[in-house]
Amino acid sequence: MKLKTALLLVIAIFLCSTAFAQSSKELKRKKEALQREIELAQRNLNKTTSGKKLTLGQINAIKAQIRLRQEKIATINSEMKNLDQQIHENTNKVQNLKGRLAELKKEYAAMIRFAQRNRNSYDKMMFIFAASDFNQAYKRIKYLQQFGQYRKKQAAYIQGTEKQLSNQIVVLDKNLKSKGSLLQEEVSEKSKLDKNKSEQTAVLSKLSKQEKQFKQDIQKKRQQQAAIDRQIQAAIAREIAAARKKAEEEARERERIAAAKAKAENKAAPTSSESKPKTNSEALRSTPEAAKLSDAFEANRGSLPSPVATGYITGRFGAYKVDQATAMRNGVVFQTSEGAAVRAVFNGTVSTVFQQYGKYYVVIIHGEYFTVYEGLQSVSVSKGQKVTTKQTIGTAGTADGVPELGFQIHRGSVAQNPESWLAR
Structure with missing residues (x-):
C-alpha cells in the first residue's frame, strides 16, 4: 500500500x-x-x-x-x-x-x-x-x-x-x-x-x-473610410444579389422540369415545394460547395491565420473615440513591417478588386463569409481567381508613413469582430 x-x-x-x-x-x-x-x-x-x-x-x-x-x-x-x-x-x-x-x-x-x-x-x-x-x-x-x-x-x-x-x-x-x-x-x-x-x-x-490640423486630417480620413466602406458593402450586396438570383433561377428550373414530367405522365402538376431563399445566408449557401466552404470557414473560428505574418493591432473593431466623437470601425487595423506580404486567411474566390485614393482593396468570398483586405500598395490577384489559405494576394500599403493594413470579416452583410476569428 x-x-x-x-x-x-x-x-x-x-x-x-x-x-x-x-x-x-x-x-x-x-x-x-x-x-x-x-x-x-x-x-x-x-x-x-x-x-x-x-x-x-x-x-x-x-x-x-x-x-x-x-x-x-x-x-x-x-x-x-x-x-x-x-x-x-x-x-x-x-x-x-x-x-x-x-x-x-x-x-x-x-x-x-x-x-x-x-x-x-x-x-x-x-x-x-x-x-x-x-x-x-x-x-x-x-x-x-x-x-x-x-x-x-x-x-x-x-x-x-x-x-x-x-x-x-x-x-x-x-x-x-x-x-x-x-x-x-x-x-x-x-x-x-x-x-x-x-x-x-x-x-x-x-x-x-497642432489640434486644428490634426482634426482636419482625422475628418478627412473618416470621410475616406466611409466612402471605402460603402464600396465594400456594395460589393458584398452585389454578391448576395447574384447568389439570390442564381438560387431563384435554379428553383424555377427544378419546378419547370417537375411540371413537364407530371404532364408527360398525365398527372396533376405538383404543388411547388421549392422555397426561394429567405435570408442572405440561405442565398449564399444555396450550393453544396458554398455550404461546405461556409462550414469550413466557421469551423476555423479562433484559428484563422493573420493576414500579415508580422504585425500588431492598433485599431480595434467597433465603436471608438476620435476627436471627442464616436466612430465605428468595421474591422481591425494592423501596423506591420515595410513591404509586408498580405495573405488570404482562408480558401475562397476573389469577389472584388478595386482602387481608391491610390490604394487597392480586395474582397474574397468564402461561402456566406467575406474577408476584406484594405489599403494595399499592390495586388497579385484578380476577380474570379481562386485563392488558398496564406496565399499572398498583395503587399501592405502605408498610412502616415507607417506600413498598415485594414482587415474585415463579414457574415453576409454583417461585420464581425476579426479578433475573435484570428489565431493569437
Missing part, C-alpha cells in the same frame, strides 16, 4: 513538473512574440517621429507600444508565478531527499555497528552452530547472506539519494537565478513603459498645439 502511495506521488510530481515546463515554454514564446511586436512598433514610431507634423500613425504606434509592454509585463509576472510554484516544489523535494538521506545513513550506521560486533568468522560460525536445529541453522546462514546484500543495497541507495539531492539543488539554483533574471527584466520593462507613457504625454502636449 505504501509503495502504491509513493508511486502515485512520484507520478503526480512528474505530471506537475511537465505541466509547469509546458506552461513556461508557452509563456516564453508569448513573451518573445510580444518583444518582436514591440520592436516593430518602435521602428514604425521612429519613422513617424522624423517629421515635425503629428500623425495618427505616431499616436497609434505609442499606444501600441504601451499596450504591448503591459502585456509583456503581465507575461513576465505569469512566468514568475510559475517559477514560484516550481521553486516551492523543488524546495520540498530537497527537504524530502535530505530527510530520506538522514534516515538511510542512520539505518546504515546501525548495520555497520552490528557488523562490527560480529566481524570475525568465529562469531558468525558460533551464531550458526547455536541454532536449535538444522532448519534454523540454514535460516541463519541465509540471514547473514541477505544482511550482506542489504548493506550493499543501502550503500547504493545512499549514493543514489545523494546524487538526486545534488541534482535537485542544481535545479533549484537554476530556478532562483531565472527568477532573479525575470525580476530584472520586469524592472527594465516597467522603466521602458514609464518612458513610453512620458512620450505619450509629450505627444498629447504636441497635439494641443
Whole structure:
C-alpha cells in the first residue's frame, strides 16, 4: 500500500513538473512574440517621429507600444508565478531527499555497528552452530547472506539519494537565478513603459498645439473610410444579389422540369415545394460547395491565420473615440513591417478588386463569409481567381508613413469582430 502511495506521488510530481515546463515554454514564446511586436512598433514610431507634423500613425504606434509592454509585463509576472510554484516544489523535494538521506545513513550506521560486533568468522560460525536445529541453522546462514546484500543495497541507495539531492539543488539554483533574471527584466520593462507613457504625454502636449490640423486630417480620413466602406458593402450586396438570383433561377428550373414530367405522365402538376431563399445566408449557401466552404470557414473560428505574418493591432473593431466623437470601425487595423506580404486567411474566390485614393482593396468570398483586405500598395490577384489559405494576394500599403493594413470579416452583410476569428 505504501509503495502504491509513493508511486502515485512520484507520478503526480512528474505530471506537475511537465505541466509547469509546458506552461513556461508557452509563456516564453508569448513573451518573445510580444518583444518582436514591440520592436516593430518602435521602428514604425521612429519613422513617424522624423517629421515635425503629428500623425495618427505616431499616436497609434505609442499606444501600441504601451499596450504591448503591459502585456509583456503581465507575461513576465505569469512566468514568475510559475517559477514560484516550481521553486516551492523543488524546495520540498530537497527537504524530502535530505530527510530520506538522514534516515538511510542512520539505518546504515546501525548495520555497520552490528557488523562490527560480529566481524570475525568465529562469531558468525558460533551464531550458526547455536541454532536449535538444522532448519534454523540454514535460516541463519541465509540471514547473514541477505544482511550482506542489504548493506550493499543501502550503500547504493545512499549514493543514489545523494546524487538526486545534488541534482535537485542544481535545479533549484537554476530556478532562483531565472527568477532573479525575470525580476530584472520586469524592472527594465516597467522603466521602458514609464518612458513610453512620458512620450505619450509629450505627444498629447504636441497635439494641443497642432489640434486644428490634426482634426482636419482625422475628418478627412473618416470621410475616406466611409466612402471605402460603402464600396465594400456594395460589393458584398452585389454578391448576395447574384447568389439570390442564381438560387431563384435554379428553383424555377427544378419546378419547370417537375411540371413537364407530371404532364408527360398525365398527372396533376405538383404543388411547388421549392422555397426561394429567405435570408442572405440561405442565398449564399444555396450550393453544396458554398455550404461546405461556409462550414469550413466557421469551423476555423479562433484559428484563422493573420493576414500579415508580422504585425500588431492598433485599431480595434467597433465603436471608438476620435476627436471627442464616436466612430465605428468595421474591422481591425494592423501596423506591420515595410513591404509586408498580405495573405488570404482562408480558401475562397476573389469577389472584388478595386482602387481608391491610390490604394487597392480586395474582397474574397468564402461561402456566406467575406474577408476584406484594405489599403494595399499592390495586388497579385484578380476577380474570379481562386485563392488558398496564406496565399499572398498583395503587399501592405502605408498610412502616415507607417506600413498598415485594414482587415474585415463579414457574415453576409454583417461585420464581425476579426479578433475573435484570428489565431493569437
